[in-house]
Amino acid sequence: MDLNTSMQLAFAGMTAQGQRLKVIAENLANTESTSRTPGGEPYRRKVISFHAVLDKTLGATSVAAGKPVEVPGKLETKWDPGNPAADAQGFIKVPNISPVVELMDMRDAQQSYQANLNVIDAAKSMISHTLDLLRG
Amino acid sequence: MDLSQIPLFKAMAQKLAWLGGRQTVLAQNVANMNTPGYHGSDLKPIDFGKLLSGEDSGPLKLVATSPGHISTPASGDQGNAQKVELQGPVQVEEQMMKVSDTATQYAFTTSLYQKQIALLKAAIGH
Numbered sequence: 001m002d003l004n005t006s007m008q009l010a011f012a013g014m015t016a017q018g019q020r021l022k023v024i025a026e027n028l029a030n031t032e033s034t035s036r037t038p039g040g041e042p043y044r045r046k047v048i049s050f051h052a053v054l055d056k057t058l059g060a061t062s063v064a065a066g067k068p069v070e071v072p073g074k075l076e077t078k079w080d081p082g083n084p085a086a087d088a089q090g091f092i093k094v095p096n097i098s099p100v101v102e103l104m105d106m107r108d109a110q111q112s113y114q115a116n117l118n119v120i121d122a123a124k125s126m127i128s129h130t131l132d133l134l135r136g
Numbered sequence: 137m138d139l140s141q142i143p144l145f146k147a148m149a150q151k152l153a154w155l156g157g158r159q160t161v162l163a164q165n166v167a168n169m170n171t172p173g174y175h176g177s178d179l180k181p182i183d184f185g186k187l188l189s190g191e192d193s194g195p196l197k198l199v200a201t202s203p204g205h206i207s208t209p210a211s212g213d214q215g216n217a218q219k220v221e222l223q224g225p226v227q228v229e230e231q232m233m234k235v236s237d238t239a240t241q242y243a244f245t246t247s248l249y250q251k252q253i254a255l256l257k258a259a260i261g262h
Contacts, residue, residue: 002156006163013167050171060160063167112169115228119163122239126159129246
């Protein structure tokens, strides 16, 4: 049935947004995570990307989240000679995470999740209206 | 009595099926809101008046938008014939508006259906 398909698609969207939120939480939790070894690599920001997939059982285009990938790029350094991760000159590499960017991303994920919930609400009301036809 | 033989009931059933199908298309758009390179789509609007008069009840045909177009017989791929691709990324506000519009129209059509049933019942004295 069409309306159940709509709900399934919205669920797929919510799952994907949930995975995105998980990665954002990972990034926010690791804003200060440096390396354990001197001069080593710290935590790198991860991002997730979505792609449209054809769901053959539903006969519709669903969405799936890809694997989280690390964001490449130059890392900033900070002078902190007391840190166990500091190299010979006393510098440590810090993660390439900006909390503001992560918060913006989080809001976006939240908004998308809400939009999918609205679709479920609408489909639910349509189904209940169909069932109301039985009451005459 | 076969209700689907009555033009109004037939038209309402088609309208409900169309609204259900449209909801699926909108759900696809919303689910893929953050998918890079995804273009949203929508169903071609149906004309309830034409459905009622029985003009639009046959198999789906390509719309001739220019006098130069040659009318074609309905193709086998009817599900996609109605779909129109939208340009640019999915706009969440626009989609939400369409979703609630579809739900409202569905509620309207189902209550119209109920009223018609009540009318028929009154006619046969129930």
